[in-house]
Amino acid sequence: MSLQFSRLVFLATAVFFGLFFIWPISETLYGAFIGSDGKFTIDYIAEVFRNPLYVEGLWNSLQMGVWSTLLAALIAIPLAWMSDRFLFPGKFLLGALVLVPMVMPPFVGAIGIKQILGQQGALNALLEDIGLLDPAYPVDWLGEGRIWGVIVLNALHLYPILYLNVLAALANVDPAMEEAAENLGCTGFRKFRRVTLPLIMPGIFAGGTIVFIWSFTELGVPLMFDFTRVTSVQIFYGIKDIGGNPFPFALVVVLLCSTVLIYAASKFFFGRDSHAMMAKATSQGGPRQAGFAMGLVCSGLFGLVTFLAVLPHIGVIMVAFSTDWYQTILPGGWTLSHFESALGHNLTLPSIQNSLKYAGLATILDLFLGVAIAYVVVRTRLAGRQILDAMSMLPLAVPGLVLAFGYLAMTQEGKIFSFLNPTVDPLIILVIAYSVRRLPYVVRSAAAGFQQTSVTLEEAAQNLGCPPLRTLRRITLPLIAANLLAGGLLAFSFAMLEVSDSLILAQKQQDFPITKAIYELYQLLGEGRFVASALGVWAMAFLAVTIIGTSLILGKKLGAIFRA
Amino acid sequence: MIALTIEGLVKKFGDTVALDGISLRIEPGELFFLLGPSGCGKTTLLRNIAGFYIPDAGRILFGDEDVTKLPPHKRNTGMMFQSYALWPHMTVAKNVAFGLEERRIPAAEIRQRVHAALDSVQMGQYAERKIAQLSGGQQQRVALARALVIRPRCVLLDEPLSNLDARLRLEMRSEIRRVCKENGLTAIYVTHDQKEALSISDRMAVLEGGRIAQIGTPEQVYRRPRTRIVADFIGETNFLKGKMQSLDGRKACIETGEGIFEGFLGDPEWKPSKGDEVSLSIRPESWSLQTMPAPVNAVKGRIGESIYLGEVAQYRLQAAHHDLKIFELNPHISARGEGQEFFAVASADDVVVLKP
Numbered sequence: 001m002s003l004q005f006s007r008l009v010f011l012a013t014a015v016f017f018g019l020f021f022i023w024p025i026s027e028t029l030y031g032a033f034i035g036s037d038g039k040f041t042i043d044y045i046a047e048v049f050r051n052p053l054y055v056e057g058l059w060n061s062l063q064m065g066v067w068s069t070l071l072a073a074l075i076a077i078p079l080a081w082m083s084d085r086f087l088f089p090g091k092f093l094l095g096a097l098v099l100v101p102m103v104m105p106p107f108v109g110a111i112g113i114k115q116i117l118g119q120q121g122a123l124n125a126l127l128e129d130i131g132l133l134d135p136a137y138p139v140d141w142l143g144e145g146r147i148w149g150v151i152v153l154n155a156l157h158l159y160p161i162l163y164l165n166v167l168a169a170l171a172n173v174d175p176a177m178e179e180a181a182e183n184l185g186c187t188g189f190r191k192f193r194r195v196t197l198p199l200i201m202p203g204i205f206a207g208g209t210i211v212f213i214w215s216f217t218e219l220g221v222p223l224m225f226d227f228t229r230v231t232s233v234q235i236f237y238g239i240k241d242i243g244g245n246p247f248p249f250a251l252v253v254v255l256l257c258s259t260v261l262i263y264a265a266s267k268f269f270f271g272r273d274s275h276a277m278m279a280k281a282t283s284q285g286g287p288r289q290a291g292f293a294m295g296l297v298c299s300g301l302f303g304l305v306t307f308l309a310v311l312p313h314i315g316v317i318m319v320a321f322s323t324d325w326y327q328t329i330l331p332g333g334w335t336l337s338h339f340e341s342a343l344g345h346n347l348t349l350p351s352i353q354n355s356l357k358y359a360g361l362a363t364i365l366d367l368f369l370g371v372a373i374a375y376v377v378v379r380t381r382l383a384g385r386q387i388l389d390a391m392s393m394l395p396l397a398v399p400g401l402v403l404a405f406g407y408l409a410m411t412q413e414g415k416i417f418s419f420l421n422p423t424v425d426p427l428i429i430l431v432i433a434y435s436v437r438r439l440p441y442v443v444r445s446a447a448a449g450f451q452q453t454s455v456t457l458e459e460a461a462q463n464l465g466c467p468p469l470r471t472l473r474r475i476t477l478p479l480i481a482a483n484l485l486a487g488g489l490l491a492f493s494f495a496m497l498e499v500s501d502s503l504i505l506a507q508k509q510q511d512f513p514i515t516k517a518i519y520e521l522y523q524l525l526g527e528g529r530f531v532a533s534a535l536g537v538w539a540m541a542f543l544a545v546t547i548i549g550t551s552l553i554l555g556k557k558l559g560a561i562f563r564a
Numbered sequence: 565m566i567a568l569t570i571e572g573l574v575k576k577f578g579d580t581v582a583l584d585g586i587s588l589r590i591e592p593g594e595l596f597f598l599l600g601p602s603g604c605g606k607t608t609l610l611r612n613i614a615g616f617y618i619p620d621a622g623r624i625l626f627g628d629e630d631v632t633k634l635p636p637h638k639r640n641t642g643m644m645f646q647s648y649a650l651w652p653h654m655t656v657a658k659n660v661a662f663g664l665e666e667r668r669i670p671a672a673e674i675r676q677r678v679h680a681a682l683d684s685v686q687m688g689q690y691a692e693r694k695i696a697q698l699s700g701g702q703q704q705r706v707a708l709a710r711a712l713v714i715r716p717r718c719v720l721l722d723e724p725l726s727n728l729d730a731r732l733r734l735e736m737r738s739e740i741r742r743v744c745k746e747n748g749l750t751a752i753y754v755t756h757d758q759k760e761a762l763s764i765s766d767r768m769a770v771l772e773g774g775r776i777a778q779i780g781t782p783e784q785v786y787r788r789p790r791t792r793i794v795a796d797f798i799g800e801t802n803f804l805k806g807k808m809q810s811l812d813g814r815k816a817c818i819e820t821g822e823g824i825f826e827g828f829l830g831d832p833e834w835k836p837s838k839g840d841e842v843s844l845s846i847r848p849e850s851w852s853l854q855t856m857p858a859p860v861n862a863v864k865g866r867i868g869e870s871i872y873l874g875e876v877a878q879y880r881l882q883a884a885h886h887d888l889k890i891f892e893l894n895p896h897i898s899a900r901g902e903g904q905e906f907f908a909v910a911s912a913d914d915v916v917v918l919k920p
Contacts, residue, residue: 459616460649462636464663464714471637474662478653 005468006380009372010388016369017391020432023417024406025256025398031249031409044250054251057231058258064150064230065216065262071155072211073204075305076162081192084170086290088298096552098302100544101309102160105497106153107220108518108536111529112315113149114225115325122315125329146227154215156309161214162207169203170196205266210396212266213259217399220499220515224522231255232401232500239504242408252405259399313540320533341527342534350510351517352538358427358513359495362434366491367484369435370442371477377443378450392443395436400500407433408504422505430513433501438491445487449480493546496539514539565592565748566627566717568613573622575608582608583619584774590718590752590767595744597761597768598754601797604771606754607722613752614720615639626717637666642711643720646727648703650695656682656706657691663714681713682706684743701732708740712747719744719751725760733757737764758798762786770794790831792918795845802888804844805920808836816917818842821885822863827915834919841920848878848891850914853906862909863888872897881908 035041048054082088083095116122127133173196181187181195219232227233231251238248290298320338322331342348376382377389395403407429411421420429453476461471477484502515512520514535521532568590575583583605590596598606611617613624615636624632631639642663650659657678664674682688685705695703704724711719724740725733741764744751755761761768762782769779770793778790789795792803806820814832818825825844829836836842857864865883877895881888890908892900900906 454647454649456645456647456649457651459614459636460643460645460651460710461662461666462616463614463639463641463643463720464710465637465640465666466662467635467637470666475651479651 006376006382010376010380010382010385013369013373013376014388014391017388020407020436021391021394021398021403024403024410027410027415028249028252028256028402028406031246032253035246044246045254048247048250048254053229054231054234054247056229057234057251058254060147060227060229061216061231061255062258063147064154064218064222065212067151068154068158068215068218069208069212071151072159072162072215073208075155075159076207077166077204079159079302079305080163080166080170081196082298082301083167083287085287086294086298087287088290088295090299090302094299094302094306097306098163098309099160100306101157101313104157104310104313104540104543105220105499105515105518105536106157106218106312107224107499107515108316108533108540109153109157109312110149110221110224111319111522111533111536112312112317113153115315115319116311117149122325122329129329146225147230149225150218150221150227150230151215153221153312154218156312158211158214159305159309161210162204165203165207166200169200173199209263209266212262213397213399216259216262217255217401217500219401219503220519223503223519235401235405236503239405239408243412248405249409252402255399256402259397259402263397313536316533316536316540319530320537322530338527338530338534339537342521342531342538345521345531347509347512347517347521348531348535351512351514351535354506354511355496355513355515358430358434359492359498361427361431362438362495363488363492365431365435366439366442367488369439370446370487371484373439373443374446374450375472378447379455389443389447393440395438396440400437400498401504403436404433404501404504407501422511423507426505426507426511430501430505433505434495434498435491437498437501438494441490441494442484442487445483445490446480449483450476452483453479489546489549493543496543566750567592568718568750568752569623569625570609570613571623571625573609573612573624574620575605575612575617576620581774583612586622586771586774586776588769588776588779590750592750593745593748594766595741595751595753595764597765598752598771599758599761599768599798600756600771600777602756605774606756606771609771610720610722610752610754613718614641614643640714640717641720642714642716642718644707644711644722644724646723648707648727650703650706650710652695654695655691656687656693656695656698659695659706660710660713663710667714677713681709684712684746685709685739700728701736704728704732704736705739708743712743712749715747717750719749721751721753723755724753725755725757733760740764762798770797787914787916788828788830789845789916789918792843792845792920795830795916795918799847800889801845801847802886804846804886806842806844808838808840808842810838811836815912816842818844818917820844822883824860825915826860826912827917828913830916830918836917836919843918843920845916845918846888846910846914848889849893850910851888851890851908852910853879853881853890853892853900853908855906857907858909861912861915862907864905864907867900867902867904867906870897870900870902881906883908 032044033040033042035043079098083091114121124133177199178191178195181191186194217232219236222228222230222233223236228237231254235248235251235255238245238251242248318331319325321334321336323333323335325331373388373392377385408422411417411429413421422429457479458471458475461475462468466474497515498513499515502513503519506512506516518532518535521528521535524531570586570588573583573586574581586605586609598609600606608617612619615631615634618633622632623630626639651662654662660678660681661674664677669677678691679688682691685708687702687705687709690698690702695706698706707724721740725736728736737760753765765782767779767781768785770777770785772791772793778785778794785794786798789798795801804820804822804825806818806825809817809819809824811817814829816827816829816836818827827844830845863881863883863886865881865888868880868882868887871878872895875893877892877897877900879890879892879900881890888908
C-alpha cells in the first residue's frame with residue numbers, strides 16, 4: 001500500500017482513539033480534579049478516602065477482584081494442564097463446552113443463583129425435604145456472604161479467559177524442558193511447580209490481568225445481588241446526578257488509578273521476565289492417551305466445572321419455563337407463557353432490535369478499525385506503529401465502567417460532544433462504546449492473520465498488476481477471513497452482552513439493549529423475574545451457538561485474542 | 565522483448581549498504597543470472613527491478629522507459645518467488661488467471677490463455693486442483709505459468725529451484741530455459757547455485773558485497789575469473805602464492821615456491837609490476853599427473869589421499885608449500901598409490917593470475 005495511504009490510515013485510527021478513548025478519560029479526570037471554581041483540587045479524591053462508605057466499597061471491590069481471579073486460576077490451570085497433556089473421553093466436546101460460560105451473561109445467571117441459593121430457594125427446599133433443615137429457620141445462603149456469591153459467579157464466568165491463555169502458553173512449552181527436569185530427577189507436582197509453572201507464568205499473567213480488571217469493576221452481578229457496598233455500584237447510582245456531583249468522577253478516577261497501579265505491580269512481580277523458548281520444540285509433545293482413571297478424572301473435572309458454571313443459567317432456564325417456583329426443589333409447574341409474555345412486553349422486541357443494531361454496527365466498525373490498525377502495525381514500518389498497537393490493546397486494561405462514565409461525562413450539556421448525548425439518541429455513542437471495548441480482540445485476530453500470511457502472497461499479486469488496495473481485497477482479506485470472522489463474532493457476542501455501557505448509556509426505554517431490558521424487567525414486581533429469565537434464555541442460546549462456532553473455527557488460537 | 569538497463573543503483577537499509585552502485589545492461593531475450601553468496605545483494609537487486617524496493621540512487625530502465633519510481637503493479641514484470649507465493653484460497657487455474665483478470669482481458673481469452681500456459685508447463689490436467697494438493701515441483705510449474713501468462717516485459721526468477729530436490733532441480737532448470745527461449749523473454753534469474761548459472765545462463769553477474777565483481781558468459785567467468793572471490797565461488801580451485809616476474813600483454817610469468825609458472829591475468833585492466841605479490845588460480849581438473857618433470861607450470865608432490873568416484877578420482881597432492889586438489893578423468897587409481905611422487909602439470913592457458 002502506498003506510503004501516503006498508510007499514513008492516512010494511521011492518522012485516522014489515531015484520531016479515533018484520541019477522541020473516543022483518551023478524551024473521555026481526560027473528561028473524567030477533569031471532573032475529578034477541577035473544582036467548581038475552575039481550579040485544581042484533590043479535595044474530591046481525598047473526600048472519597050474519608051467517606052467510610054466509599055472506602056468499604058473500594059475494599060469490597062478489591063476483594064471481589066482478587067478472590068475472583070484466584071478462584072478462576074484455581075479452576076483454569078488444572079483444566080488447561082489436563083487438556084494439554086491428555087486425550088480423554090469427550091475431550092473435543094468438553095473442551096468447547098467449557099468455554100460456553102464466558103458468554104453467559106453472569107448477571108442473568110444471578111437470577112438463577114438466587115433461585116437456587118435464596119432463602120426460599122431450591123437448596124433449602126432440598127435440605128428441608130431430607131430433614132436437615134427446619135423450615136421455620138431457612139438459611140440465607142447469600143445473606144452475609146453475598147460478596148462470595150458475586151465472587152463465585154465472577155470466577156465461573158471468567159475462568160475461560162485464563163484457561164485459553166494457559167492452554168496457549170502450555171502449547172508453547174518445549175517438552176524437552178520438562179524431559180530435562182525429569183532426567184535430573186524432578187517429577188510430578190514438583191516438576192510442574194519448578195519448571196512448567198514459571199514457563200507459563202506470562203500466560204497466566206496475561207489472562208489473570210483481564211480477569212482481575214473485569215471482576216474488580218464488575219457492575220451487573222453485584223447489582224443483581226443488591227450488593228451495593230461496592231465501588232462500581234456506587235458509581236452507577238451516582239450517575240443520576242452526574243451534572244452537579246463531583247464524587248462519581250472522583251470514584252471513577254480512584255478505580256482507574258487502582259487498576260493501573262495493581263496492573264503495574266503485578267506486572268512487576270509476575271510478568272517481568274517472559275522466558276523465551278530458546279529453540280523450537282525438538283520433540284513432538286502432544287497429548288497422550290489418558291489411562292482409565294486419569295481419563296475419568298479429566299472428563300469428570302471438565303464436566304463438573306462446566307456444570308457448575310452453567311448451573312446458574314440452568315436455574316435461569318428453569319425459571320423461564322416455570323409457572324411457580326417458591327420453597328420447592330423444582331418449579332411447581334412448566335409453561336411457555338413467559339416466552340410469550342416476554343415477546344409481548346413492550347420492552348422486549350425493541351431491546352432485541354436495539355442490541356442487534358448496536359452490536360452489529362459496533363462489529364462492523366471494529367472490523368474496519370481492526371484491519372486498518374493491524375495492517376499498519378504488521379505490514380508497514382511507519383514510526384509510531386508500536387504506539388498504535390499498544391493503544392489498541394489499552395481498552396482491555398481500562399475498565400468498561402470507567403469508559404462508559406467518561407462517555408457520559410463528555411456528552412453532557414455544554415461539552416463539545418453534547419450532540420451525542422445518550423438521553424437524546426444513544427445510538428452513536430453506544431456503538432462507539434461497544435466497539436472501543438472490543439477492538440483489541442479484532443485487532444489481535446486480524447494481526448495474527450496478517451502475520452500468518454506471507455507478504456510474498458501480496459507481492460505476487462502486485463507483480464501481476466494488482467494495485468495495493470485491490471490486493472488487500474482479493475488476496476489478503478480472503479486469506480485472513482477466518483481470523484476476521486472469529487474476531488468479529490467474539491466482538492459481536494460480547495457487545496450483545498455488554499453491561500456497563502448499556503446500563504449507563506441507554507437511558508430511555510425505547511433505546512434499551514437486551515441487557516438493560518433484562519435488568520429493568522427483573523425490577524418489575526410479579527412475573528418480572530420469569531419474563532427477564534425468558535429473555536435471558538433467548539440471549540444465551542444465541543450466544544452459546546456463536547462462541548462454540550468461534551472456538552471451532554479458531555481452535556487453540558482463540559487464546560491469543562485474550563491477552564493484555 | 566526489451567533490454568534492461570541499470571545505472572548506478574544504490575540501496576541502503578539503515579546503515580547497511582545493500583547495493584553499492586550497480587550498473588549493468590541485459591540484452592533483449594537474454595537469460596541473465598545474478599549469482600553470489602548470501603548477503604551479496606542479488607535478491608535486493610531483483611526486488612528493486614520488480615519495484616518492491618525504491619533505490620536510494622540510480623535508475624532502472626525497461627527499454628527506454630524509466631521505471632525507477634513506478635509501483636510494482638505497473639511494471640508488467642512476471643516474478644517467480646522462492647516460496648512460489650501461490651494463493652492457497654484459489655485453484656491452479658484461478659492463480660494463473662489472476663494477472664489476466666487484473667488486465668481486464670475478456671473471459672474467453674483468459675480461459676484459452678490459462679489453458680495454453682498450463683499445458684506449456686505440463687500442468688493442464690491439474691487446473692481445478694487446490695494449491696495444497698500439489699507437490700513442490702508442480703507448484704513450481706504453476707508459479708512459472710502464472711508469471712509467464714501475462715506476457716511480461718521481463719521475467720524475474722528469485723531462487724526458483726531452491727525448494728526442490730536435486731533430481732527435480734536438474735529437470736526444471738532446462739525447462740525454465742526452454743520456456744524463456746521459446747517465448748523470447750528477457751529473464752533475470754537469482755541463485756546461489758553456481759551449477760544452475762553455469763548450465764543455463766547466457767551471461768551472469770557475480771555480486772560481492774553489493775558490487776558487481778564480474779559480468780560474463782559462463783565460460784568467461786569460469787575460465788578467467790577477475791578476483792579471488794569469483795574464482796573461489798564459481799567452481800573449485802587451487803590458489804598458489806607467488807611473485808610477479810614479467811608481464812607481456814596479459815601473459816605473466818610468476819615465481820612460486822613450487823617453481824616458475826606462466827599464466828594469464830584474470831583482470832585485463834590490472835597492471836602488476838615486477839615483484840608484486842599475486843595469487844594463481846588453477847582448477848583441479850586442469851592438472852595432469854605425470855612422472856617426468858616439466859620446465860614450467862609443474863608442481864612436485866606426493867599423493868596424500870585419493871578418492872575414487874568412478875568416472876573421476878580426486879587426489880590431494882602434498883607439495884613443498886601447498887596442498888593441491890587434483891581431479892583426474894577416466895582414472896587408473898591403482899597406479900597412483902598413497903605416498904608416491906608425481907609431477908602435476910597445468911597448461912599456461914589454465915593458469916589465472918589474480919590480485920592476492
